Amino acid sequence: MTEDVVPRQTAPTDSVQRLKRNAVGTFGVIFMAVATAAPITAMVGNVPIAVGFGNGSHAPAGYLVATVVLGLFAIGYATMAKHITATGAFYGYISHGLGRVMGMASGGIITMAYVVFEASLIGIFAFFFQNFLSSQFGFDIHWLIPALLMLALNCILTYFDVNLTAKVLGVFLVTEIVMLSLGAIAVAVKGGGPDGFAVGEILNPVGAFQPAAIAGASAGLGLFFAFWSWVGFESTAMYGEESKDPKRIIPRATMIAVLGVGLFYVFVSWMAIAGTGPKQAVELAQSADTSSEIFFAPVRTTYGEWAITLFNILLVSGSFACGMAFHNCASRYLYALGREGLSTRLQDTLGATHKTHGSPHIASFVQTGITLVLILAFFAAGMDPYIHMYTLLAILGTMAILIVQSLCAFSVIAYFHFHKNHPSSAHWFKTFLAPLLGGIGMLYVVYLLWEHKESAAGAASGTLLFKLTPWIVVGLFALGAAMALYFKFNDKRRYELIGRIVYDDSEIRD
Numbered sequence: 001m002t003e004d005v006v007p008r009q010t011a012p013t014d015s016v017q018r019l020k021r022n023a024v025g026t027f028g029v030i031f032m033a034v035a036t037a038a039p040i041t042a043m044v045g046n047v048p049i050a051v052g053f054g055n056g057s058h059a060p061a062g063y064l065v066a067t068v069v070l071g072l073f074a075i076g077y078a079t080m081a082k083h084i085t086a087t088g089a090f091y092g093y094i095s096h097g098l099g100r101v102m103g104m105a106s107g108g109i110i111t112m113a114y115v116v117f118e119a120s121l122i123g124i125f126a127f128f129f130q131n132f133l134s135s136q137f138g139f140d141i142h143w144l145i146p147a148l149l150m151l152a153l154n155c156i157l158t159y160f161d162v163n164l165t166a167k168v169l170g171v172f173l174v175t176e177i178v179m180l181s182l183g184a185i186a187v188a189v190k191g192g193g194p195d196g197f198a199v200g201e202i203l204n205p206v207g208a209f210q211p212a213a214i215a216g217a218s219a220g221l222g223l224f225f226a227f228w229s230w231v232g233f234e235s236t237a238m239y240g241e242e243s244k245d246p247k248r249i250i251p252r253a254t255m256i257a258v259l260g261v262g263l264f265y266v267f268v269s270w271m272a273i274a275g276t277g278p279k280q281a282v283e284l285a286q287s288a289d290t291s292s293e294i295f296f297a298p299v300r301t302t303y304g305e306w307a308i309t310l311f312n313i314l315l316v317s318g319s320f321a322c323g324m325a326f327h328n329c330a331s332r333y334l335y336a337l338g339r340e341g342l343s344t345r346l347q348d349t350l351g352a353t354h355k356t357h358g359s360p361h362i363a364s365f366v367q368t369g370i371t372l373v374l375i376l377a378f379f380a381a382g383m384d385p386y387i388h389m390y391t392l393l394a395i396l397g398t399m400a401i402l403i404v405q406s407l408c409a410f411s412v413i414a415y416f417h418f419h420k421n422h423p424s425s426a427h428w429f430k431t432f433l434a435p436l437l438g439g440i441g442m443l444y445v446v447y448l449l450w451e452h453k454e455s456a457a458g459a460a461s462g463t464l465l466f467k468l469t470p471w472i473v474v475g476l477f478a479l480g481a482a483m484a485l486y487f488k489f490n491d492k493r494r495y496e497l498i499g500r501i502v503y504d505d506s507e508i509r510d
Contacts, residue, residue: 040180071438080412089235100498101484121390227448228394335360395449
């Protein structure tokens with residue numbers, strides 16, 4: 001059976017400095033991808049908001065709906081990963097599916113998203129770190145100190161072999177999952193809470209679209225926070241060039257990350273609400289002082305106060321792991337854009353890799369510099385690391401990444417069915433219906449974010465950055481498209497390079 005009826009277009013790679021090959025396996029890729037979702041932060045931070053101001057006790061049903069939509073997206077995404085291995089991931093996929101102009105436009109905003117996500121996570125890390133020292137030791141420090149410490153550690157770890165990062169993230173991730181599981185399993189063993197498991201009141205998918213029975217609640221807000229909890233899972237494809245068998249590892253890691261995280265989120269949030277009691281959970285979630293008790297109360301009752309202390313430690317380490325994962329993602333996107341030869345200077349700097357470690361070390365330094373500027377800007381403006389830096393930058397990045405995810409879903413359809421690549425892989429469900437439904441679902445989430453952006457931003461909604469957020473995304477998208485069009489009409493050679501640095505299927509990996 002023939003595989004390619006249309007030869008893959010790839011750029012000349014003689015002058016490209018490659019990332020280290022065979023550096024990471026399936027578990028390493030999964031650890032780095034799931035770490036970007038930060039399970040403990042997603043659960044303790046996002047679930048109470050969904051419960052208190054979104055779809056109430058049906059919040060786990062919202063996670064169930066998100067699992068289905070993202071699973072559909074991942075089916076097409078994973079199929080494309082079998083044939084295109086590129087550190088640029090979304091940038092490369094969209095360039096091959098929807099064309100170079102759309103690819104460059106998407107590359108601009110997705111790079112921005114990963115760049116600001118690191119600063120966002122540094123904000124919440126500094127907040128958790130500051131609170132932990134204060135509550136446990138009565139020691140007060142300025143949030144800028146842990147913020148700069150985390151930034152320095154991220155830069156150092158990314159300088160070395162990606163396998164080192166994978167091991168560090170693996171340790172943090174396993175401890176997060178164990179802690180969340182202990183609380184959930186305790187509730188399950190006891191047969192639930194005051195109302196048992198309350199399956200109908202918690203897991204009914206219809207309830208995901210119904211607001212909580214309180215004034216001002218919105219089901220859309222609950223659904224948005226459910227989808228927000230997955231941001232970063234798609235980073236599996238970024239590590240294809242560094243993995244041991246990308247055509248097998250990346251698709252597998254993607255599906256495990258999406259479905260595994262989804263089922264875990266549904267189970268943990270369900271047990272937390274059932275253990276507390278659906279009505280009481282909604283009441284607790286409406287106050288910032290008591291919202292975490294949805295998770296802490298069952299753990300405290302079962303294991304004692306020491307478990308809450310451990311929980312707080314893991315909130316610190318979990319946000320650190322998430323920020324470090326995003327530093328890796330941002331560095332690889334900057335590297336991917338720099339190495340393509342659109343600019344010789346960028347190819348020799350951003351597109352360079354370390355001779356020994358095979359890491360995108362210069363791109364990492366640049367990412368560190370950008371993040372440092374963002375941190376100092378929020379500090380100079382007298383803003384709060386959690387209320388402002390975490391929230392505003394997370395919304396900016398999430399808006400960009402959801403738009404690009406939607407475009408990527410549609411690029412899968414174009415790649416297999418319009419351009420007729422790899423006919424043996426083209427399938428009415430895997431490469432057409434699944435990505436179509438997933439892409440439409442993503443666009444719906446973009447709509448949810450737009451409709452509820454003020455609620456998502458909270459106290460930060462009155463800031464200038466919040467008001468500029470949509471214009472920043474649109475402006476960078478337009479700038480990327482304009483650059484591609486300029487190359488198309490004025491420098492055909494460079495235009496042909498856009499999104500085309502990939503590994504050939506036939507390339508032998510040592």
